[in-house]
Amino acid sequence: MRFFPNQITLIAGCIWVSAVAPGHGKLSEADLVRLASVIPYVSYQDVLHDRPPSEPIDDVALRETLAKPMEMAEMKRLVDHSDPRVRMLALLKLYRSGDPQAFRSIHTRSGDPGITFPAIPFFGSSASLSLDTEAENREPEVEEEKVGDVVRMMLANVGFHGNVDFEEWSAPRLGNPDWLGWYEFKLRQIMRGSFSVRERMAGCILAVDDLLENRPFAVRAWLAFGHADDLLMIPEENTLFGTREDLIAMAKRLGPDALLAFLTDGTRAGLQNPKLDDPERGKRFLLLNAKEIFRKQDAPALRGLGHFIAAADVDPEMAGVWLREACREWNRDSQGWDRARAMAALLDLRGAQERNFVVKWFYQLETQQTGSTAESVFIKEYRRRAPQDWRESVKELVAHEGFERMNPLETIHLARLVNELGGKTVVEEMACKEENESEIRNLLREHFGLPGISIKRIRPFSGPSIEPAWEVPVEEPTTSLALSPDGRWLAVAERTGRVRVHDATDGKVVGETKVAGEGPMVSFRISDGALLIRNPNGSLMSTLQVDPVKLLQTVKLNGMPLDESVIDAKGRWLASREANDIGISVWDLENKALAWNKKMPIRGLGMISMADDGSRFAVSDGFNRLIHLFEPGNGTPVAVLRGHSDVPQQAAFSPDGKWLVTVGEETRVLLWDARTGQSLDGWVNTTSHAAAVEFSPDSASFYLEGGMDQIARVDVKSGISSKSLTYTGNWVSSMVAVEDGLFALIGKPGSVRGYGSLVRWRFSGKQALPPSR
Structure with a gap:
């Protein structure tokens, strides 16, 4: 049976009006038996919410069944019919009857294992989502459905979740004309x-009035x-x-x-x-x-109930006391949004008296686990409140030195606040994009009479672009890329746990092996002709012979399980960032033992990167903007780097150990002293969310995903792009630089050639020298 887009049910006002006339007379058992044999599938979510189907399906028979009247006694009798499809039609009609008492009969089938009409998945079938022009001529994909499963959905929609006795739950409700749950x-x-x-x-208001x-x-x-x-x-x-x-x-x-x-x-x-x-x-x-x-006299009662913000709204004179008390009481990480709302209320209610306190709190958020989310909540709540004296408070936020590190999305929220509360357009809505964060900040500074900050841009190279010398497909999602010290071999790790070795000359696969477990292969280095692999499950380290490809050994490291990690080129240290607040750990690989662990909040997709000589590594949490710089032999950070306005995602150390360049989920490209962590310089990239960065072997420049399917080679002192390497794909996941060019893993989800590709660019007139990694 085919389904046709032009047979979608029409909507009139707020009521689902059947496209099939109900005809004369009432449905009988024979009608339900006949209809049960011709209905191929049901979009249960749509039927239960009394709406037309979200899929372009042929459901004429079902709509006919639901539109025609039927005696209540007959529907109740047929919920025990021998055919589960007939039972389902009777149950659906009871559900749509508008009688709360019908749910007593519906509940009797909550454990019914009978297989009824197949279900169209809630998020749609592949036919409706496919770009294939033939999709409209195919049946939608469906799932097996049991009567009892649909009945439990029906009961949940009226508030019964099976956690109490049904009779106990239904007695005060089903016969109660004031039961709010029924009206909801x-x-x-x-x-x-x-x-x-x-x-x-308009139509819905009329329907509510009738109800x-x-x-x-x-x-x-x-x-x-x-x-x-x-x-x-x-x-x-x-x-x-x-x-x-x-x-x-x-x-x-x-x-x-x-x-x-x-x-x-x-x-x-x-x-x-x-x-x-x-x-x-x-x-x-x-x-x-x-x-x-x-009333003002109600404020102490509200405060006693723990509604501190409401109490302060009712009695603003007590706002300073009660809202500080609220923040002390709401001290868990999960209550960051509550603290943010309290601070927005404090700034609204007390204005100049509390301005310095609130602004100081706001710019200390980057050290809290709630990260930038609380800042967004604060800005949105302050905007909702729309204080009369908002201008001076927002000016102080903009004038603070931390404003330059404000998250791009929060910068946009603040711009919209200024537009709305000021009644004029300071930042055009078309310009409210994350990649415009620097311009938005300067527009806000100008609006408040504050000096702007010079924007140094990395611009695409204006000369001819360099096309790949060769490109080979990659079949699975990848996590790491490494090049042997002699420049002969490339190793690619896949999330499946497979490691493939390629000839660096032409990209041909020379061998592959599978290591223990499946999951992300987060880091490895080639050293002394062997490939060190951090295994994807547990604290395991494997050694792989490269020529020919052969797994030599797998050993267990003593200590905590590993998550994301890096290994220095000489195979002496392994540094790891581990989720669930385990923190940062360093392993002594020679002794196969944990050297130290520092408890830190580590969540999400942050970054970790190690210098070639193993003397430093940089690491960040996935929920804030700080970068910690460590020496492997010491659990105390050398420095904490502040400069990004969003989460840092990639870092690269220069081969000579002098520089560290970092990029993240914003447009900034920042240069640091790799030994001290001192900020040295910074630029604005042409695109946000740069996926990869890598230094050249001479440490004089670095490669950066520059947007527009290009990788830019950028001079480390001037920020000027001297080369542009083109590629076809969605992003660059990792790079390895050599004197005469670059290797990179390019992601291409959905490509007919596989997941992505391994790409090589070669510069003319250059001799191959030892690689940077």
Whole structure:
């Protein structure tokens, strides 16, 4: 059976109107049996949310079944039918009946193992996602589905998750006309599982009015607050129940005493069962609007309940005391966003009195585990609050020396804050891109009458580009590239645990082997004709003979399990950054023992890189902007490098040991003294998120992914690009430089030739000399 795009169900207003006329008469058992035999599959998520199918499928028979009326007693009887497909149709009709009591019959099939209509996956089938022009002529991919699994989805949509006895749960709910959970279930159907209904607002408002006709005011009010909580995640001010001002008026009508009772123990005044529903739904809206809803005399009660920000909003004179108390109490790493919101409130409520304190806090965030996320929350919350005296506070943020290191995304948030609160466009929206961070900062400085900072750019080389000398496909995702000291062999490590050795002259594969385990091969070096490999599982180190390719030995290192690591060229040290806050570790490879470990927060995809002579290594966490410079023999950092505005991702030491160049998730390219960590220079790249950087053998220049499918060779003193190497692919994952050119691994996901390629560029008129690595 084929499906056709033009058979998608149409929408009218906010109600799913069937494209198939229901016809006359009511459905019978014989009708369901017949229809069960012709319905090929069901998009259950769409059916349960009462919306047209997200896939271009032929579901005419199903829509006909759901549109036609049927006696309630008949539907309940057919949930026990011998055919699981008939049972499913009866259950779907009960679910769509609009009768809460129908869920008693639905629940009886929650353990039903019967195989029913196949399900179209929630995120779509390959037919709908494929770029193949023949996709529309293929059946969608489906998954086997059991009756009980769909029933549990139905029950979850009305708030029953199977963690309590059903009778105990249903007794106070299914016969209760004030049960908020039922109205929230119907609201989700009206909204078709989406938060935003802007395009269908009028029709949806009518549907909500019909749903709540003759219900008490309290039902509408408590529903409105919960609904507003959902929309605050978008955010969206206008709701199905009115504007923000309308909802505030509802809260005032309920009165502060009723609202305090709700915040205390979930009691919702005016309902038949005031403690029946989720005690958290609606709290966010009420607390964010506390100063319009509560009285000054309510502030101590709010503070006693732990709602420090709301208490400060209601009594601003106590804001300094209560919000500092909040930050002391919210001291866990996971509460960084709460602290950020408290600080935004403090700056709003106390302005000049607390400005220095808040700005100092803001620029100390880079040393906290919450990293830049808390900064974004602070800016967004301050923007939401829209203080009258915002200008001087934001000017102080811009004037601070830490502003130059502000995350690019947060810089954009701050620009939008200035545009909105100032009522004029200081930074055009079209310019609000991460790669424009330096220009945005200078525009903000200019707006506040502050001096700008000169922008030094690395510009693409204007001469002819150098094309690859050869290119060979790589079949799997790769993690590392190494070149032997004599320049004869290239080794490529794949995430599968396979290591391949190539002839460096022409790229041909001369051998391969598989090491223990599967996973990322994060670092290795070739030394004395042998390849040292950090195995992808546990604290294992393998030695591979290169010519011919042969696995010589695998030994276990004493100490903690390894994560991301680097090995010095002489095979003396291994340095590792390990997740789950294990920290930084160094192994003495000669004694196969852990030399030291320094506990540090290590998460995500940061970086670690070692100098050729093994005298230094640089490492960063994946969630902040700091780089730690270590000597392998000492667990105390030589220096902590501050200069990046986003997470550092790659670092390269010069072969002579003088320089360190770092790049990250922003446009900056920074040069450091590799011995002391002193900042020496910096440039702005043509693209952000540079994936790789590598020094030339003479230490006078470095190679950098420059954007536009080019690798730039950049002079280390002037920042001028002297060569441009072109490639075809998505990114550069690693590079190795030699005197007469460069080797690189290029990622090309989706390529017909494999995952990517190993590429060689050769410069004319140069003799091959020992490589940089």
